[in-house]
Amino acid sequence: MGNEASAAGRIDVTALIDGQRLHGGHGLIVGLCFLVVLLDGFDTAAIGYIAPMLVTEWGVSRAALAPVVSAALVGLALGALAAGPLSDRFGRKTVLVLAMTEVGLACLASAFSADPTQLMILRFITGLGLGAAMPNAVTLTSESMPARRRALLTNVMFCGFPLGAACGGFLAAWMIPAFGWRSVLILGGVAPLALVLVLVPLLPESVRNLVARGAPARRIHAALRVVTGGGEGSGGEGQGRDGPAAAYTLGTGATPGRSAGLRLILSPAYRLGSAMLWLAYFCGLIIFYALINWMPILFRESGLDPRTAALITALFPLGGIGAIPLGMVMDRLNADAAVAGGFAVTAAAVALIGQATGRIDLLVPAVLIAGLAMNTAQSSLPALAAAYYPTEGRGTGVAWMMGLGRFGGIAGSFLVAGLATLSLPATFAVIAGPALIAALAVGLKRVARPGKPRPDPAPATLSP
Numbered sequence: 333m334g335n336e337a338s339a340a341g342r343i344d345v346t347a348l349i350d351g352q353r354l355h356g357g358h359g360l361i362v363g364l365c366f367l368v369v370l371l372d373g374f375d376t377a378a379i380g381y382i383a384p385m386l387v388t389e390w391g392v393s394r395a396a397l398a399p400v401v402s403a404a405l406v407g408l409a410l411g412a413l414a415a416g417p418l419s420d421r422f423g424r425k426t427v428l429v430l431a432m433t434e435v436g437l438a439c440l441a442s443a444f445s446a447d448p449t450q451l452m453i454l455r456f457i458t459g460l461g462l463g464a465a466m467p468n469a470v471t472l473t474s475e476s477m478p479a480r481r482r483a484l485l486t487n488v489m490f491c492g493f494p495l496g497a498a499c500g501g502f503l504a505a506w507m508i509p510a511f512g513w514r515s516v517l518i519l520g521g522v523a524p525l526a527l528v529l530v531l532v533p534l535l536p537e538s539v540r541n542l543v544a545r546g547a548p549a550r551r552i553h554a555a556l557r558v559v560t561g562g563g564e565g566s567g568g569e570g571q572g573r574d575g576p577a578a579a580y581t582l583g584t585g586a587t588p589g590r591s592a593g594l595r596l597i598l599s600p601a602y603r604l605g606s607a608m609l610w611l612a613y614f615c616g617l618i619i620f621y622a623l624i625n626w627m628p629i630l631f632r633e634s635g636l637d638p639r640t641a642a643l644i645t646a647l648f649p650l651g652g653i654g655a656i657p658l659g660m661v662m663d664r665l666n667a668d669a670a671v672a673g674g675f676a677v678t679a680a681a682v683a684l685i686g687q688a689t690g691r692i693d694l695l696v697p698a699v700l701i702a703g704l705a706m707n708t709a710q711s712s713l714p715a716l717a718a719a720y721y722p723t724e725g726r727g728t729g730v731a732w733m734m735g736l737g738r739f740g741g742i743a744g745s746f747l748v749a750g751l752a753t754l755s756l757p758a759t760f761a762v763i764a765g766p767a768l769i770a771a772l773a774v775g776l777k778r779v780a781r782p783g784k785p786r787p788d789p790a791p792a793t794l795s796p
Contacts, residue, residue: 343580345539345552346723348560350479355561357536361476362485364535365469366492367527368432372466373496375439375520379404379455380625380645381504382513384638387629389513390448395749401625402745403452407459409738415464416731417594423545424472424727425537427464432524432531434461440521443514463738466493467714467731474718475540475726476559483667486715494707497624501646505639540723543580552580596725597732606729608777609717613737615766615773616675616710619682622744622763623648623702630748634689634756644696648703667716668778672771674709679767681705686760706767716774740766 352358379401386397411431419427435458442454470490477485500516507515536558542551597606624645631641681702688694714730721729744763751759 345543345556345580348556349476349539352478352560354478354481357558357561358477358485360534360558361473361536362489364531365473365489368428368469368492368531369466369490370492370496370499371432371435371520371524371527372462372469373493373498374500375435375458375496375524376404376408376462376493377497377500377624378439378504378516378520380628381500381642382508382516383625384628384632384641385508385513386448386451392448396448398746398749400448400452400455402742403455404459404462405621405738405741405745407456407461408463408741409459409735411460411463412467412731412735412738413463415468416728416735418464419468419471419727419731420541420725421545423537424468424475424541425531425535428468428472428535429528429531431461431464431468432528434458435465436521436523436525436528438521439517439524443517443521463735467734468727470714470734471718471727471730472535472538472541474715474730475538475723476536482719483712483715486718487712490711490714494703494711498646498648501642505642505646509639541727544724549580594725594728594732597721597729602721602725602729604779605720605777606733608773609713609720609729609733610736612671612675612770612773612777613710613713613733614740614743615770616706616713617737617740618744618747618766619678619706619763620710620744621741622748623682623685625745626748627699630756630759631689631695636692640692644692644699647696647699648707666778667712667719668774671709671712671716672774672778674705674712675767675771675774677705678702678709679764679771682764682767683761686755686757689756689760709770713774716777720777 383397383401386392386400415427415431438454438458438461442451442458445451445454470486473489474482474486503519504513504516507519536555537551539552539555539559542555596602627645627648628638628641631644632638636644681698681704684698685695685702688698714734717730717733718726747763748759751762754762
């Protein structure tokens with residue numbers, strides 16, 4: 333039967349998924365998770381685009397606005413930290429659907445905020461859902477793709493985040509003058525609720541996670557039909573019309589029905605690599621949120637009008653499309669070196685923005701280059717983390733990297749507020765520093781290889 337059937341009545345779903353050619357089922361999963369992170373990026377960046385209007389309407393200073401800007405980032409961090417263990421226990425799709433529902437309701441409510449305090453609270457609640465949604469979209473995509481295309485397709489999916497942030501800028505430049513800043517938050521609430529109606533019937537659960545949790549074989553069979561193209565017999569031996577009579581195994585030493593979670597990612601074999609992934613993601617988000625949240629205001633202070641400032645800022649996250657070719661490199665060559673190199677280029681490019689302020693002919697390409705380098709490296713870190721951890725701890729590993737990294741976004745938001753006395757070139761030079769730290773962290777992660785896997789136990793037979 334092939335590698336996916338290791339013995340009569342046993343199906344290795346890892347080998348089965350990895351042996352698939354790309355088909356429509358893969359496209360469905362990537363497409364739906366792309367929309368999840370697209371809306372995640374839109375809602376996360378929305379506060380930066382409406383910030384200049386809040387300063388004008390509510391008469392608050394840059395420093396006073398910092399808690400409002402960073403409130404969602406605190407929620408993002410806490411939401412991701414909680415969502416990882418929950419998804420390892422209850423499933424990627426379950427947590428993802430609940431998170432997107434919460435995002436839609438909270439963001440819609442935030443559009444009717446009467447003052448900065450109300451907006452801050454509702455942005456925090458919105459952030460809880462955003463933080464839970466993104467790592468589960470990353471993990472579900474990674475676990476459903478064949479190994480030889482995993483980094484590429486995970487990066488394609490994750491490109492939705494910077495593209496969503498960029499779309500927020502372009503839409504805000506049009507919507508705010510026409511309908512007011514509240515319209516941006518209304519759109520950010522309605523769109524996730526509409527997407528939930530599509531996710532529930534169409535998005536499959538992660539097959540690997542179902543096996544790791546010891547789910548009934550009928551559920552595993554239904555999810556397998558999506559990731560294998562739905563053909564009869566595609567699930568290996570023992571499949572009948574009503575589902576398989578076989579036992580499923582991950583073929584990686586994981587015990588069905590057991591979730592390793594934090595125990596695994598903090599174990600001696602993974603501890604150093606986990607810490608370096610956290611540090612790299614933390615530093616990357618210092619840069620991302622310092623720029624996406626404050627560039628509109630910084631550019632306005634340099635003499636640009638609000639519309640131009642929003643449009644130029646939107647070019648920065650647009651550079652995330654560079655993660656697609658980098659994903660191809662990661663699948664074929666040294667993934668760690670590719671990501672570390674992206675962060676090294678980011679350091680030089682961000683510093684260049686500070687030298688180009690005041691000259692649009694130089695500022696536009698500087699923002700594009702910085703966005704391409706930074707977002708390409710940052711958007712590739714989830715794929716790097718997903719490949720680093722085994723199934724039974726992958727949800728927690730990816731979510732904790734993204735959750736702890738979110739505190740970098742909080743630091744970035746307050747960092748710029750605290751640099752008010754510096755010149756623009758000096759401000760951007762300071763923001764560029766974390767990129768060098770991220771490059772070094774990814775290099776050290778390369779050295780931190782996991783230990784030998786546990787012996788593969790005899791799989792438990794799963795009843796339909």
